[in-house]
Amino acid sequence: MLQRSWLPYYLRTMAREIQWDEVRIQREWADLDTHAEWTAMGPRTWAVLRNGVRYKVECESGPDEEGQVVIRINGARQVVRVLDDRAKLLEKMGMSAVAGAASLDVKAPMPGKVLQVLVNVGDEVEEGQPLLVLEAMKMENMINASASGKVTVVPVSKGEAVEKGALLVGFEAEA
Known part of the structure; x- marks a missing residue:
């Protein structure tokens, strides 16, 4: 049975990573896994074997515009957030990747070079188009347009x- 201390903190769907408090279960695309054995049961369902205990992880819905995902772990329904590497870095720095999404202007999410x-000036850009590369904390971050x-x-x-x-x-917003 799922214990309260094992409630999920976040789910990262691309790497199929789930973190319960301080315990981390991860399956990389390269099939390398030092923490658990993941078996796909369907497009949004996995059987996870960790320390001899089997968990059924199902993704019910999401992610929505705020990154919220509804999952079930052994039937226990939880709402978690999807975080990519950029969102995790911003959250770690006390910022939100969602906070500035409504504005067309693009501002630095962190100090950098x-x-x-x-x-x-004058270029027409599409949502998601790369605008510049910002180096922060020895990492190169592609800064993309949040809207066309x-x-x-x-x-x-x-x-x-x-x-x-x-x-x-x-x-300037598209007319």
């Missing part, structure tokens, strides 16, 4: 240091 600017629009301002240049919240690319 601009390695490459990929757009110019026309670039109105690019106040940063290659090699420039930026603070958290600094405007990186300004947009």
Whole structure:
């Protein structure tokens, strides 16, 4: 039976990673797993064997726009959040990947150095299109457009240091 201390903290669907408090179960695409044995039972269902205990993990719905996913672990229904590497990093730094999504302007999610600017004033960009590369904490982060629009301002240049919240690319909404 699932104990209360084993409630899921988050689910990362691409790596099929589930973390219960301090216990982490992970299955990478390369089939390397030091923590548990995962067997796909369907497109959104897995049998997980960990320390001789079998769990049935089912993904009922999601993720929604806030990354919420409804899963069942041995029938116990839980609402968890889907976190990609960027979202986990932002959350660890006390920021939210969802917080700035409504604004067209793209601001620095963290302090860093601009390695490459990929757009110019006047460019039409699509949602998800790469805008620039920002180095932060020795990691290169691709900064993408949160919506489609026309670039109105690019106040940063290659090699420039930026603070958290600094405007990186300004947009005008598509008409």
